[in-house]
Amino acid sequence: MEKQSRARDIQMLFRVTPQEKELIREKMRLLHMTNMRAYMRQMAIKGYIVDTDFSELKNLAAELQKITVNIRQILKHVDCMGEAYAADAEEIRLKLDECWDMQRQLFKEAIRISKA
Secondary structure, three states: OOOOOOOOOOOOOOOOOHHHHHHHHHHHHHOOOOOHHHHHHHHHHHOOOOOOOOHHHHHHHHHHHHHHHHHHHHHHHHHHOOHHHHHHHHHHHHHHHHHHHHHHHHHHHHHHHHHO
């Protein structure tokens, strides 16, 4: 049975003192990282790691979801009222879709920036 080839098949080793190890661990904690290999690889390749906090974007998405639910409930009632409100309801739907598109673009841009 053959071994599967690894994407990273070259191993690099180096030694540190206990104090240096603790300093590395502390820097990892500050960046909310738990994977030593990923941390060391990023530091060796990029020389820095950007700590991105997406909590505000996640809160924004949650609030947008709540607004969407409320608007959809309103639209459901509007649809029951007949044709007089159909154009207004469609405009609201389109604006809501635009909001979600903007939110998706915001997330994509934030992820792109965090990976730079």
